[in-house]
Amino acid sequence: MTDRESGDPPPGGEFGGAGEPPRDGSDPAPGGMPPGEFREWGHRMVDWVAGYLEDVGSYPVLAGVEPGRVRGRLAAEAPVRGEPMESLFRDFQSVVLPGITHWNHPAFFAYFAVSGSGPGILGELLTAALNVNAMVWKASPAATELEQLTLDWLRGFVGLPPGFNGTINDTASISTFHALAAARERGLPEARVRGLAGAPPGRVYATAETHSSILKAVHALGLGRDGLRPVATGPEREMDPVALTRAVEEDVAAGFRPLAVVATIGTTSVTAVDPAGAIADVAAAHGLWLHIDAAYAGPAAALPGMQGHFRGWERADSIVINPHKWLFTPIDCSALYVRDPGALHAAFSLTPAYLETGEEGVVHHMDQGLALGRRFRALKLWFVMRYFGQEGLRAILQHHIELARLLAGLVDAAPGWERWRPSPFSLVVLRHSPPGVPAPERDAANLAIMNRVNAAGTAFVSHTEIDGEVWLRFAIGNVHTMEAHVRGAWRALQEAAGPTRNGATEDVM
Numbered sequence: 001m002t003d004r005e006s007g008d009p010p011p012g013g014e015f016g017g018a019g020e021p022p023r024d025g026s027d028p029a030p031g032g033m034p035p036g037e038f039r040e041w042g043h044r045m046v047d048w049v050a051g052y053l054e055d056v057g058s059y060p061v062l063a064g065v066e067p068g069r070v071r072g073r074l075a076a077e078a079p080v081r082g083e084p085m086e087s088l089f090r091d092f093q094s095v096v097l098p099g100i101t102h103w104n105h106p107a108f109f110a111y112f113a114v115s116g117s118g119p120g121i122l123g124e125l126l127t128a129a130l131n132v133n134a135m136v137w138k139a140s141p142a143a144t145e146l147e148q149l150t151l152d153w154l155r156g157f158v159g160l161p162p163g164f165n166g167t168i169n170d171t172a173s174i175s176t177f178h179a180l181a182a183a184r185e186r187g188l189p190e191a192r193v194r195g196l197a198g199a200p201p202g203r204v205y206a207t208a209e210t211h212s213s214i215l216k217a218v219h220a221l222g223l224g225r226d227g228l229r230p231v232a233t234g235p236e237r238e239m240d241p242v243a244l245t246r247a248v249e250e251d252v253a254a255g256f257r258p259l260a261v262v263a264t265i266g267t268t269s270v271t272a273v274d275p276a277g278a279i280a281d282v283a284a285a286h287g288l289w290l291h292i293d294a295a296y297a298g299p300a301a302a303l304p305g306m307q308g309h310f311r312g313w314e315r316a317d318s319i320v321i322n323p324h325k326w327l328f329t330p331i332d333c334s335a336l337y338v339r340d341p342g343a344l345h346a347a348f349s350l351t352p353a354y355l356e357t358g359e360e361g362v363v364h365h366m367d368q369g370l371a372l373g374r375r376f377r378a379l380k381l382w383f384v385m386r387y388f389g390q391e392g393l394r395a396i397l398q399h400h401i402e403l404a405r406l407l408a409g410l411v412d413a414a415p416g417w418e419r420w421r422p423s424p425f426s427l428v429v430l431r432h433s434p435p436g437v438p439a440p441e442r443d444a445a446n447l448a449i450m451n452r453v454n455a456a457g458t459a460f461v462s463h464t465e466i467d468g469e470v471w472l473r474f475a476i477g478n479v480h481t482m483e484a485h486v487r488g489a490w491r492a493l494q495e496a497a498g499p500t501r502n503g504a505t506e507d508v509m
Protein backbone atom coordinates (compact mmCIF):
# COMPACT_ATOMS: atom_id res chain seq x y z
CA MET A 1 0.00 0.00 0.00
CA THR A 2 1.32 3.44 -0.83
CA ASP A 3 1.22 6.29 1.66
CA ARG A 4 -1.60 7.85 -0.32
CA GLU A 5 -3.67 4.69 -0.17
CA SER A 6 -3.02 4.29 3.54
CA GLY A 7 -4.00 7.89 4.17
CA ASP A 8 -0.65 8.51 5.92
CA PRO A 9 1.14 11.70 4.96
CA PRO A 10 4.05 11.16 2.58
CA PRO A 11 7.53 11.84 3.95
CA GLY A 12 8.54 15.47 4.00
CA GLY A 13 5.11 16.84 4.85
CA GLU A 14 1.65 16.44 3.39
CA PHE A 15 2.49 18.59 0.40
CA GLY A 16 5.55 16.50 -0.44
CA GLY A 17 7.93 19.37 0.34
CA ALA A 18 10.83 19.30 2.77
CA GLY A 19 9.29 21.22 5.62
CA GLU A 20 8.26 24.86 5.73
CA PRO A 21 10.08 27.22 3.40
CA PRO A 22 10.80 30.66 4.86
CA ARG A 23 8.60 33.58 3.80
CA ASP A 24 11.59 35.79 3.06
CA GLY A 25 11.60 35.47 -0.71
CA SER A 26 14.25 32.73 -0.77
CA ASP A 27 11.65 30.03 -1.48
CA PRO A 28 12.59 28.79 -4.95
CA ALA A 29 8.93 28.13 -5.82
CA PRO A 30 7.03 31.12 -4.51
CA GLY A 31 3.28 31.01 -4.43
CA GLY A 32 2.46 28.33 -1.95
CA MET A 33 1.46 28.72 1.67
CA PRO A 34 3.72 26.51 3.79
CA PRO A 35 1.84 23.37 4.84
CA GLY A 36 2.33 23.98 8.55
CA GLU A 37 0.90 27.47 8.26
CA PHE A 38 -2.01 26.19 6.20
CA ARG A 39 -2.74 23.51 8.77
CA GLU A 40 -2.58 25.98 11.66
CA TRP A 41 -4.90 28.48 9.97
CA GLY A 42 -7.13 25.75 8.62
CA HIS A 43 -7.75 24.54 12.15
CA ARG A 44 -8.26 28.06 13.46
CA MET A 45 -10.72 28.92 10.74
CA VAL A 46 -12.70 25.71 11.01
CA ASP A 47 -12.91 26.38 14.76
CA TRP A 48 -14.06 29.90 14.00
CA VAL A 49 -16.71 28.62 11.56
CA ALA A 50 -17.98 26.08 14.10
CA GLY A 51 -18.29 28.81 16.73
CA TYR A 52 -19.91 31.17 14.23
CA LEU A 53 -22.55 28.63 13.26
CA GLU A 54 -23.24 27.95 16.94
CA ASP A 55 -23.53 31.63 17.84
CA VAL A 56 -24.87 33.16 14.66
CA GLY A 57 -28.17 33.88 16.39
CA SER A 58 -26.40 36.40 18.60
CA TYR A 59 -25.30 38.61 15.67
CA PRO A 60 -27.59 41.36 14.35
CA VAL A 61 -29.22 39.71 11.32
CA LEU A 62 -28.92 42.70 9.05
CA ALA A 63 -25.57 44.46 8.56
CA GLY A 64 -25.77 47.84 10.25
CA VAL A 65 -23.26 49.67 8.07
CA GLU A 66 -23.72 52.68 5.81
CA PRO A 67 -22.74 52.43 2.14
CA GLY A 68 -18.96 52.69 1.66
CA ARG A 69 -18.18 51.91 5.31
CA VAL A 70 -16.51 48.55 4.69
CA ARG A 71 -14.46 49.70 1.75
CA GLY A 72 -13.51 52.92 3.49
CA ARG A 73 -11.87 51.02 6.34
CA LEU A 74 -9.65 48.94 4.07
CA ALA A 75 -6.50 49.74 2.10
CA ALA A 76 -7.27 51.36 -1.25
CA GLU A 77 -4.54 49.38 -3.00
CA ALA A 78 -3.38 45.79 -2.75
CA PRO A 79 -0.43 45.34 -0.38
CA VAL A 80 2.95 45.38 -2.06
CA ARG A 81 4.39 42.85 0.36
CA GLY A 82 2.51 39.82 1.60
CA GLU A 83 0.78 40.17 4.95
CA PRO A 84 0.54 37.66 7.79
CA MET A 85 -2.68 35.68 8.10
CA GLU A 86 -3.09 37.15 11.56
CA SER A 87 -3.74 40.62 10.16
CA LEU A 88 -6.03 39.30 7.41
CA PHE A 89 -8.10 37.47 9.95
CA ARG A 90 -8.19 40.48 12.27
CA ASP A 91 -9.61 42.64 9.47
CA PHE A 92 -12.04 39.91 8.50
CA GLN A 93 -13.41 39.96 12.01
CA SER A 94 -13.32 43.68 12.67
CA VAL A 95 -14.19 45.14 9.25
CA VAL A 96 -15.78 42.48 7.05
CA LEU A 97 -17.96 40.74 9.60
CA PRO A 98 -19.85 43.89 10.69
CA GLY A 99 -20.72 44.39 7.02
CA ILE A 100 -22.24 40.93 6.70
CA THR A 101 -25.97 40.27 6.66
CA HIS A 102 -26.24 36.90 8.31
CA TRP A 103 -28.16 34.61 5.99
CA ASN A 104 -27.27 31.82 8.43
CA HIS A 105 -29.18 33.58 11.23
CA PRO A 106 -32.16 31.53 12.36
CA ALA A 107 -34.31 34.69 12.34
CA PHE A 108 -33.45 35.56 8.75
CA PHE A 109 -36.93 35.60 7.19
CA ALA A 110 -36.36 37.93 4.23
CA TYR A 111 -36.40 37.17 0.48
CA PHE A 112 -36.28 33.38 0.38
CA ALA A 113 -34.50 32.45 3.59
CA VAL A 114 -31.72 30.07 2.70
CA SER A 115 -28.92 28.51 4.64
CA GLY A 116 -25.95 26.34 4.03
CA SER A 117 -25.35 23.47 6.41
CA GLY A 118 -22.35 21.78 8.01
CA PRO A 119 -21.89 19.08 5.35
CA GLY A 120 -22.41 21.61 2.56
CA ILE A 121 -19.77 23.94 4.02
CA LEU A 122 -17.29 21.09 4.37
CA GLY A 123 -18.00 19.96 0.80
CA GLU A 124 -17.34 23.53 -0.34
CA LEU A 125 -14.00 23.47 1.50
CA LEU A 126 -12.93 20.32 -0.33
CA THR A 127 -14.09 21.77 -3.65
CA ALA A 128 -11.87 24.79 -3.07
CA ALA A 129 -8.99 22.54 -2.08
CA LEU A 130 -9.26 20.36 -5.18
CA ASN A 131 -9.82 23.39 -7.41
CA VAL A 132 -10.74 21.34 -10.46
CA ASN A 133 -12.24 22.87 -13.56
CA ALA A 134 -14.80 20.34 -14.76
CA MET A 135 -15.25 21.70 -18.26
CA VAL A 136 -14.80 18.32 -19.97
CA TRP A 137 -15.03 14.83 -18.48
CA LYS A 138 -11.27 14.28 -18.68
CA ALA A 139 -10.57 17.53 -16.85
CA SER A 140 -11.89 15.77 -13.76
CA PRO A 141 -13.95 12.62 -14.31
CA ALA A 142 -15.23 12.51 -10.73
CA ALA A 143 -16.61 16.04 -10.95
CA THR A 144 -18.62 15.24 -14.08
CA GLU A 145 -19.83 11.88 -12.85
CA LEU A 146 -20.75 13.13 -9.38
CA GLU A 147 -22.71 15.96 -10.98
CA GLN A 148 -24.73 13.48 -13.00
CA LEU A 149 -25.22 11.09 -10.09
CA THR A 150 -26.19 13.78 -7.60
CA LEU A 151 -28.66 15.34 -9.99
CA ASP A 152 -30.17 11.90 -10.62
CA TRP A 153 -30.55 11.58 -6.85
CA LEU A 154 -32.20 14.98 -6.63
CA ARG A 155 -34.48 14.14 -9.56
CA GLY A 156 -35.57 10.95 -7.81
CA PHE A 157 -35.97 12.80 -4.50
CA VAL A 158 -38.44 15.29 -5.97
CA GLY A 159 -40.28 12.54 -7.84
CA LEU A 160 -39.37 13.44 -11.41
CA PRO A 161 -39.13 10.48 -13.79
CA PRO A 162 -35.89 9.28 -15.39
CA GLY A 163 -35.38 10.94 -18.73
CA PHE A 164 -34.53 14.36 -17.31
CA ASN A 165 -30.84 15.14 -17.63
CA GLY A 166 -29.35 17.44 -15.06
CA THR A 167 -26.59 19.99 -15.12
CA ILE A 168 -25.50 22.37 -12.36
CA ASN A 169 -25.25 26.10 -12.91
CA ASP A 170 -24.49 28.86 -10.46
CA THR A 171 -27.98 30.38 -10.28
CA ALA A 172 -31.54 29.90 -11.47
CA SER A 173 -31.13 32.99 -13.62
CA ILE A 174 -28.44 31.23 -15.62
CA SER A 175 -30.32 27.91 -15.67
CA THR A 176 -33.38 29.70 -17.08
CA PHE A 177 -31.25 31.56 -19.59
CA HIS A 178 -29.90 28.23 -20.81
CA ALA A 179 -33.37 26.67 -21.01
CA LEU A 180 -34.70 29.60 -23.01
CA ALA A 181 -31.64 29.55 -25.26
CA ALA A 182 -32.46 25.91 -26.06
CA ALA A 183 -36.09 26.90 -26.67
CA ARG A 184 -34.99 29.68 -29.02
CA GLU A 185 -32.70 27.27 -30.83
CA ARG A 186 -35.54 24.84 -31.32
CA GLY A 187 -38.22 27.39 -32.17
CA LEU A 188 -36.14 29.74 -34.32
CA PRO A 189 -33.66 27.52 -36.17
CA GLU A 190 -33.21 30.33 -38.73
CA ALA A 191 -31.40 32.38 -36.09
CA ARG A 192 -28.50 29.95 -35.75
CA VAL A 193 -27.02 30.96 -39.06
CA ARG A 194 -28.43 34.36 -39.90
CA GLY A 195 -29.05 35.74 -36.43
CA LEU A 196 -32.34 37.13 -35.26
CA ALA A 197 -32.49 39.84 -37.93
CA GLY A 198 -33.69 37.32 -40.48
CA ALA A 199 -36.07 35.47 -38.18
CA PRO A 200 -39.67 36.19 -37.24
CA PRO A 201 -40.12 37.83 -33.84
CA GLY A 202 -40.14 35.18 -31.12
CA ARG A 203 -42.36 35.18 -28.05
CA VAL A 204 -41.98 33.78 -24.57
CA TYR A 205 -45.01 33.66 -22.26
CA ALA A 206 -45.04 34.11 -18.50
CA THR A 207 -47.12 35.95 -15.93
CA ALA A 208 -46.20 39.28 -14.39
CA GLU A 209 -45.44 37.29 -11.22
CA THR A 210 -42.46 35.48 -12.75
CA HIS A 211 -39.01 36.29 -11.55
CA SER A 212 -37.18 39.16 -13.24
CA SER A 213 -34.59 36.66 -14.48
CA ILE A 214 -37.08 35.56 -17.16
CA LEU A 215 -37.21 39.00 -18.73
CA LYS A 216 -33.44 39.31 -18.37
CA ALA A 217 -32.97 36.03 -20.24
CA VAL A 218 -35.40 37.06 -22.98
CA HIS A 219 -33.47 40.30 -23.36
CA ALA A 220 -30.09 38.65 -23.38
CA LEU A 221 -31.30 36.20 -26.01
CA GLY A 222 -31.99 39.11 -28.34
CA LEU A 223 -35.77 38.78 -28.28
CA GLY A 224 -36.25 42.29 -26.95
CA ARG A 225 -38.70 43.53 -24.38
CA ASP A 226 -41.56 42.56 -26.69
CA GLY A 227 -40.22 39.02 -26.68
CA LEU A 228 -41.92 38.42 -23.33
CA ARG A 229 -45.71 38.50 -23.40
CA PRO A 230 -47.37 38.65 -20.00
CA VAL A 231 -50.20 36.18 -19.46
CA ALA A 232 -53.15 37.05 -17.25
CA THR A 233 -53.45 35.43 -13.84
CA GLY A 234 -56.26 34.12 -11.68
CA PRO A 235 -57.13 35.22 -8.14
CA GLU A 236 -54.19 33.44 -6.53
CA ARG A 237 -51.80 34.99 -9.07
CA GLU A 238 -51.55 31.70 -10.95
CA MET A 239 -51.28 31.63 -14.74
CA ASP A 240 -54.59 31.37 -16.55
CA PRO A 241 -54.13 28.66 -19.23
CA VAL A 242 -57.09 29.97 -21.23
CA ALA A 243 -55.44 33.38 -21.40
CA LEU A 244 -52.24 31.64 -22.47
CA THR A 245 -54.00 29.90 -25.36
CA ARG A 246 -55.59 33.17 -26.42
CA ALA A 247 -52.25 34.99 -26.33
CA VAL A 248 -50.53 32.32 -28.41
CA GLU A 249 -53.29 32.27 -31.01
CA GLU A 250 -53.29 36.05 -31.31
CA ASP A 251 -49.52 36.05 -31.71
CA VAL A 252 -49.53 33.39 -34.41
CA ALA A 253 -52.11 35.40 -36.34
CA ALA A 254 -49.96 38.53 -35.95
CA GLY A 255 -46.82 36.86 -37.31
CA PHE A 256 -44.99 36.14 -34.04
CA ARG A 257 -43.28 32.79 -33.47
CA PRO A 258 -44.34 31.40 -30.05
CA LEU A 259 -41.26 29.79 -28.51
CA ALA A 260 -41.70 28.98 -24.86
CA VAL A 261 -43.85 29.34 -21.80
CA VAL A 262 -42.36 29.72 -18.33
CA ALA A 263 -44.51 28.37 -15.52
CA THR A 264 -43.48 29.01 -11.94
CA ILE A 265 -44.20 26.74 -9.02
CA GLY A 266 -43.64 29.03 -6.06
CA THR A 267 -43.39 32.59 -7.40
CA THR A 268 -41.05 35.01 -5.69
CA SER A 269 -43.63 37.43 -4.39
CA VAL A 270 -46.34 35.16 -2.94
CA THR A 271 -45.32 31.59 -3.92
CA ALA A 272 -48.19 31.29 -6.40
CA VAL A 273 -48.40 28.02 -8.29
CA ASP A 274 -48.97 28.05 -12.03
CA PRO A 275 -50.98 24.97 -13.05
CA ALA A 276 -48.27 22.92 -14.75
CA GLY A 277 -50.58 20.25 -16.19
CA ALA A 278 -52.96 22.67 -17.92
CA ILE A 279 -50.03 24.75 -19.17
CA ALA A 280 -48.35 21.58 -20.49
CA ASP A 281 -51.52 20.91 -22.52
CA VAL A 282 -51.30 24.35 -24.14
CA ALA A 283 -47.57 23.94 -24.73
CA ALA A 284 -48.13 20.58 -26.40
CA ALA A 285 -50.95 21.92 -28.58
CA HIS A 286 -48.83 24.83 -29.83
CA GLY A 287 -45.35 23.35 -29.88
CA LEU A 288 -44.06 25.59 -27.06
CA TRP A 289 -41.07 24.71 -24.92
CA LEU A 290 -42.31 24.44 -21.32
CA HIS A 291 -39.83 25.66 -18.74
CA ILE A 292 -40.74 25.31 -15.07
CA ASP A 293 -39.19 27.65 -12.55
CA ALA A 294 -39.27 25.76 -9.26
CA ALA A 295 -36.08 27.46 -8.08
CA TYR A 296 -37.38 27.89 -4.55
CA ALA A 297 -40.24 25.41 -4.11
CA GLY A 298 -38.83 22.45 -6.06
CA PRO A 299 -37.54 20.50 -3.03
CA ALA A 300 -41.06 20.52 -1.53
CA ALA A 301 -42.08 18.08 -4.28
CA ALA A 302 -40.33 15.45 -2.15
CA LEU A 303 -43.10 15.78 0.47
CA PRO A 304 -46.15 13.60 -0.14
CA GLY A 305 -48.52 16.35 1.02
CA MET A 306 -47.12 18.86 -1.47
CA GLN A 307 -47.18 16.83 -4.65
CA GLY A 308 -50.48 18.27 -5.87
CA HIS A 309 -48.73 21.60 -6.50
CA PHE A 310 -46.35 19.92 -8.91
CA ARG A 311 -48.85 17.84 -10.89
CA GLY A 312 -47.92 17.96 -14.57
CA TRP A 313 -44.38 19.34 -14.09
CA GLU A 314 -43.02 16.04 -15.32
CA ARG A 315 -44.25 17.07 -18.79
CA ALA A 316 -41.92 20.06 -18.92
CA ASP A 317 -39.02 20.40 -21.34
CA SER A 318 -36.90 21.94 -18.62
CA ILE A 319 -37.09 22.54 -14.88
CA VAL A 320 -34.91 24.57 -12.55
CA ILE A 321 -34.53 23.78 -8.84
CA ASN A 322 -32.02 25.58 -6.65
CA PRO A 323 -30.50 23.42 -3.91
CA HIS A 324 -28.95 26.66 -2.67
CA LYS A 325 -32.40 28.03 -1.92
CA TRP A 326 -34.24 25.37 0.06
CA LEU A 327 -31.96 22.39 0.22
CA PHE A 328 -29.29 23.56 2.67
CA THR A 329 -26.51 23.67 0.10
CA PRO A 330 -24.24 26.71 0.22
CA ILE A 331 -24.65 29.26 -2.53
CA ASP A 332 -24.22 28.69 -5.42
CA CYS A 333 -25.93 25.59 -6.77
CA SER A 334 -28.77 25.54 -9.29
CA ALA A 335 -29.94 22.34 -10.95
CA LEU A 336 -31.25 22.56 -14.51
CA TYR A 337 -33.07 19.52 -15.85
CA VAL A 338 -33.80 19.13 -19.55
CA ARG A 339 -35.70 16.35 -21.20
CA ASP A 340 -33.64 16.61 -24.39
CA PRO A 341 -29.98 17.35 -23.68
CA GLY A 342 -29.54 17.57 -27.45
CA ALA A 343 -31.44 20.87 -27.35
CA LEU A 344 -28.91 22.40 -24.94
CA HIS A 345 -26.16 20.88 -27.00
CA ALA A 346 -27.54 22.46 -30.17
CA ALA A 347 -27.54 25.85 -28.46
CA PHE A 348 -24.16 25.65 -26.79
CA SER A 349 -21.87 22.94 -28.12
CA LEU A 350 -18.84 24.38 -29.82
CA THR A 351 -15.59 22.51 -29.24
CA PRO A 352 -12.26 24.12 -30.07
CA ALA A 353 -9.49 21.72 -31.07
CA TYR A 354 -7.66 21.98 -27.75
CA LEU A 355 -10.68 20.58 -25.94
CA GLU A 356 -11.19 17.54 -28.20
CA THR A 357 -10.55 14.66 -25.84
CA GLY A 358 -11.73 11.61 -27.73
CA GLU A 359 -13.56 9.61 -25.03
CA GLU A 360 -16.70 7.85 -26.11
CA GLY A 361 -19.97 8.04 -24.21
CA VAL A 362 -19.07 10.70 -21.67
CA VAL A 363 -20.75 14.01 -20.93
CA HIS A 364 -18.83 17.24 -21.27
CA HIS A 365 -20.70 19.79 -19.21
CA MET A 366 -19.21 22.63 -21.23
CA ASP A 367 -21.61 21.53 -24.00
CA GLN A 368 -24.62 22.36 -21.85
CA GLY A 369 -24.16 26.03 -21.23
CA LEU A 370 -22.38 29.26 -21.86
CA ALA A 371 -19.52 28.76 -19.44
CA LEU A 372 -16.51 26.66 -20.29
CA GLY A 373 -14.99 26.50 -16.82
CA ARG A 374 -17.10 25.13 -14.00
CA ARG A 375 -16.70 24.59 -10.29
CA PHE A 376 -17.11 21.18 -8.71
CA ARG A 377 -20.45 22.18 -7.17
CA ALA A 378 -21.81 18.66 -7.05
CA LEU A 379 -19.55 17.73 -4.16
CA LYS A 380 -21.34 19.89 -1.60
CA LEU A 381 -24.77 18.72 -2.80
CA TRP A 382 -23.59 15.10 -2.61
CA PHE A 383 -22.42 15.75 0.97
CA VAL A 384 -25.74 17.37 1.90
CA MET A 385 -27.83 14.57 0.40
CA ARG A 386 -25.73 11.84 2.00
CA TYR A 387 -25.41 13.47 5.40
CA PHE A 388 -29.11 14.23 5.89
CA GLY A 389 -30.49 11.45 3.71
CA GLN A 390 -33.85 11.75 2.01
CA GLU A 391 -35.64 11.26 5.32
CA GLY A 392 -33.64 13.97 7.04
CA LEU A 393 -34.17 16.45 4.22
CA ARG A 394 -37.91 15.77 4.17
CA ALA A 395 -38.04 16.31 7.94
CA ILE A 396 -36.43 19.75 7.69
CA LEU A 397 -38.64 20.83 4.78
CA GLN A 398 -41.74 19.61 6.61
CA HIS A 399 -40.64 21.44 9.75
CA HIS A 400 -40.42 24.70 7.77
CA ILE A 401 -43.86 24.18 6.30
CA GLU A 402 -45.28 23.52 9.75
CA LEU A 403 -43.64 26.66 11.12
CA ALA A 404 -45.22 28.62 8.26
CA ARG A 405 -48.63 27.12 9.13
CA LEU A 406 -48.14 28.04 12.76
CA LEU A 407 -47.35 31.62 11.80
CA ALA A 408 -50.29 31.74 9.40
CA GLY A 409 -52.56 30.70 12.26
CA LEU A 410 -51.10 33.39 14.55
CA VAL A 411 -51.62 36.06 11.91
CA ASP A 412 -55.16 34.92 11.20
CA ALA A 413 -55.99 35.14 14.89
CA ALA A 414 -54.49 38.60 15.40
CA PRO A 415 -56.89 41.55 15.16
CA GLY A 416 -55.78 44.17 12.67
CA TRP A 417 -53.53 41.78 10.74
CA GLU A 418 -54.19 40.22 7.38
CA ARG A 419 -52.62 37.38 5.45
CA TRP A 420 -52.31 36.76 1.72
CA ARG A 421 -53.86 33.41 0.86
CA PRO A 422 -52.88 30.78 0.09
CA SER A 423 -49.45 30.12 1.64
CA PRO A 424 -48.70 26.75 0.06
CA PHE A 425 -45.05 26.42 1.11
CA SER A 426 -42.94 28.10 3.77
CA LEU A 427 -43.56 31.76 2.92
CA VAL A 428 -46.20 33.75 4.78
CA VAL A 429 -47.21 37.09 3.29
CA LEU A 430 -48.91 39.40 5.75
CA ARG A 431 -49.62 43.00 6.61
CA HIS A 432 -50.91 45.17 9.38
CA SER A 433 -54.26 46.29 8.13
CA PRO A 434 -56.54 47.82 10.73
CA PRO A 435 -59.96 48.71 9.34
CA GLY A 436 -60.50 52.17 7.97
CA VAL A 437 -56.87 53.01 7.19
CA PRO A 438 -56.40 54.25 3.61
CA ALA A 439 -53.99 52.27 1.42
CA PRO A 440 -51.15 54.85 1.20
CA GLU A 441 -51.00 55.17 5.00
CA ARG A 442 -51.23 51.42 5.44
CA ASP A 443 -48.36 50.93 3.00
CA ALA A 444 -46.18 53.48 4.77
CA ALA A 445 -47.02 51.94 8.14
CA ASN A 446 -46.07 48.44 7.00
CA LEU A 447 -42.76 49.67 5.64
CA ALA A 448 -42.17 51.41 8.96
CA ILE A 449 -42.97 48.20 10.85
CA MET A 450 -40.55 46.24 8.68
CA ASN A 451 -37.82 48.85 9.07
CA ARG A 452 -38.18 48.90 12.84
CA VAL A 453 -37.92 45.16 13.16
CA ASN A 454 -34.97 44.99 10.80
CA ALA A 455 -33.17 47.86 12.51
CA ALA A 456 -33.46 46.13 15.86
CA GLY A 457 -31.31 43.33 14.45
CA THR A 458 -33.20 40.42 15.95
CA ALA A 459 -35.03 39.41 12.78
CA PHE A 460 -35.04 40.31 9.11
CA VAL A 461 -38.19 40.37 6.96
CA SER A 462 -38.68 41.81 3.49
CA HIS A 463 -41.60 43.20 1.54
CA THR A 464 -43.39 42.85 -1.76
CA GLU A 465 -46.09 44.68 -3.66
CA ILE A 466 -49.37 43.11 -4.70
CA ASP A 467 -51.48 45.31 -6.96
CA GLY A 468 -49.26 48.20 -5.92
CA GLU A 469 -49.85 47.67 -2.18
CA VAL A 470 -47.20 46.80 0.37
CA TRP A 471 -47.16 43.41 2.08
CA LEU A 472 -44.50 41.88 4.31
CA ARG A 473 -42.83 38.60 3.40
CA PHE A 474 -41.90 36.19 6.18
CA ALA A 475 -39.94 33.37 4.56
CA ILE A 476 -38.90 30.31 6.55
CA GLY A 477 -36.10 28.17 5.16
CA ASN A 478 -33.11 28.24 7.47
CA VAL A 479 -31.88 24.91 8.73
CA HIS A 480 -31.52 26.33 12.27
CA THR A 481 -34.91 28.08 12.51
CA MET A 482 -37.08 26.90 15.39
CA GLU A 483 -40.55 27.81 16.62
CA ALA A 484 -39.11 30.30 19.11
CA HIS A 485 -37.49 32.30 16.30
CA VAL A 486 -40.77 32.49 14.38
CA ARG A 487 -42.75 33.48 17.47
CA GLY A 488 -40.08 36.02 18.43
CA ALA A 489 -40.12 37.70 15.02
CA TRP A 490 -43.92 37.72 14.93
CA ARG A 491 -43.94 39.36 18.36
CA ALA A 492 -41.42 41.92 17.10
CA LEU A 493 -43.68 42.75 14.16
CA GLN A 494 -46.66 43.22 16.46
CA GLU A 495 -44.67 45.39 18.84
CA ALA A 496 -43.37 47.46 15.95
CA ALA A 497 -46.97 48.05 14.87
CA GLY A 498 -47.65 49.60 18.25
CA PRO A 499 -50.51 48.96 20.66
CA THR A 500 -53.70 48.09 18.87
CA ARG A 501 -57.04 49.29 20.18
CA ASN A 502 -60.18 48.43 18.27
CA GLY A 503 -58.01 47.35 15.38
CA ALA A 504 -56.30 50.76 14.95
CA THR A 505 -52.72 51.33 16.02
CA GLU A 506 -51.70 54.41 17.94
CA ASP A 507 -48.10 54.30 17.02
CA VAL A 508 -47.03 54.04 13.42
CA MET A 509 -50.31 54.90 11.71
Ligand SMILES: Cc1ncc(COP(=O)(O)O)c(C=O)c1O
Pocket (backbone or CB within 6 Å): 112, 170, 171, 172, 173, 174, 211, 213, 264, 266, 267, 268, 293, 294, 295, 296, 322, 334
Ligand atom coordinates in the same frame (compact mmCIF):
# COMPACT_ATOMS: atom_id res chain seq x y z
C1 LIG B 1 -38.92 31.82 -8.34
C2 LIG B 1 -37.51 32.32 -8.54
N1 LIG B 1 -36.88 32.05 -9.69
C3 LIG B 1 -35.63 32.47 -9.93
C4 LIG B 1 -34.94 33.20 -8.99
C5 LIG B 1 -33.53 33.65 -9.28
O1 LIG B 1 -32.65 32.88 -8.53
P1 LIG B 1 -31.08 33.04 -8.64
O2 LIG B 1 -30.70 34.05 -7.63
O3 LIG B 1 -30.54 31.68 -8.34
O4 LIG B 1 -30.75 33.47 -10.03
C6 LIG B 1 -35.56 33.51 -7.78
C7 LIG B 1 -34.84 34.28 -6.74
O5 LIG B 1 -35.25 34.42 -5.63
C8 LIG B 1 -36.87 33.06 -7.55
O6 LIG B 1 -37.52 33.36 -6.42
